[in-house]
Amino acid sequence: MDRNADAPWSKFDPEAYVDLNYRTPLEVDLLIVRLMRDYFSGCFANGVPDSVRGVDVGAGANLYPALSMLPWCEKVLLLEYARPNVEYLEKQASPAGYDVVWDPFWDVFGADPAYRRVEPRSRFGEIVRVERGSLLDLDGQRRWDIGTMFFVADSMSECPEEFQRGMTCFMDALTEGAPFAAAFMKESVGYRIGDQRYPAYRVNEHRVRESLTGFADGLEIHDLHHVVRPGHEGIILALGRRNSAVAAT
Numbered sequence: 326m327d328r329n330a331d332a333p334w335s336k337f338d339p340e341a342y343v344d345l346n347y348r349t350p351l352e353v354d355l356l357i358v359r360l361m362r363d364y365f366s367g368c369f370a371n372g373v374p375d376s377v378r379g380v381d382v383g384a385g386a387n388l389y390p391a392l393s394m395l396p397w398c399e400k401v402l403l404l405e406y407a408r409p410n411v412e413y414l415e416k417q418a419s420p421a422g423y424d425v426v427w428d429p430f431w432d433v434f435g436a437d438p439a440y441r442r443v444e445p446r447s448r449f450g451e452i453v454r455v456e457r458g459s460l461l462d463l464d465g466q467r468r469w470d471i472g473t474m475f476f477v478a479d480s481m482s483e484c485p486e487e488f489q490r491g492m493t494c495f496m497d498a499l500t501e502g503a504p505f506a507a508a509f510m511k512e513s514v515g516y517r518i519g520d521q522r523y524p525a526y527r528v529n530e531h532r533v534r535e536s537l538t539g540f541a542d543g544l545e546i547h548d549l550h551h552v553v554r555p556g557h558e559g560i561i562l563a564l565g566r567r568n569s570a571v572a573a574t
């Protein structure tokens with residue numbers, strides 16, 4: 326069984342990953358963007374507290390989870406383990422601005438007035454910081470007020486304990502009431518990027534719900550039946566708020 330430490334993260338190719346997944350926006354990602362946009366907008370409909378800090382865990386070469394947090398946050402941290410992805414993200418957050426590949430995703434966010442008020446490219450450069458680190462080292466001491474984690478806890482290891490630990494570490498990194506969005510490849514048997522193979526833990530709606538038991542209020546699970554490559558059966562999106570239970574990690 327491949328554990329997180331066994332996978333070739335130092336060989337992760339972010340450009341090949343973007344080519345495979347995001348360069349041509351897929352219907353399912355645009356649907357996820359709409360669901361996340363409407364969910365976060367609803368959470369902040371009565372006003373945005375001062376100094377909200379956001380985190381995207383295992384950000385990799387995907388900016389749309391971070392874009393979803395721009396209107397609400399004073400700062401956003403992109404936490405990522407693979408060095409090539411850290412370099413990719415640092416370039417995206419540099420003064421040159423992020424790649425045009427992310428514009429179609431912002432166009433969908435921009436249909437909401439709160440997002441439309443933001444100039445995304447300059448704001449991204451101003452408030453986003455990139456840090457190399459492991460989800461599995463988050464120990465509940467550092468906490469954020471809004472968080473996203475896309476295709477990470479299920480897509481970093483074959484080990485059930487590491488999946489649950491990833492979920493626990495993510496939820497324990499959120500303050501009470503923090504809105505979150507997390508996405509999972511349903512029943513994934515692993516994935517390839519270029520000539521490298523990466524592990525996955527097979528999840529379905531039930532496993533995702535179970536993994537969040539005790540951590541979330543108002544949990545919404547969207548079981549999206551879109552298949553984007555061989556070796557999985559759909560995509561699951563979980564939306565909710567961190568409840569008041571004390572951090573377990």
Ligand SMILES: C[S@@+](CC[C@H](N)C(=O)[O-])C[C@H]1O[C@@H](n2cnc3c(N)ncnc32)[C@H](O)[C@@H]1O
Pocket residue numbers: 329334337382383384385386387404405406407410458459460461474475476477480481
């Ligand atoms: C399938 S990719 C998902 C990337 C991106 N979030 C997305 O939505 O496309 C899995 C990501 O998890 C990252 N990762 C793997 N192990 C990790 C760990 N222990 N802590 C944080 N990130 C990790 C990988 O480097 C990679 O960026």
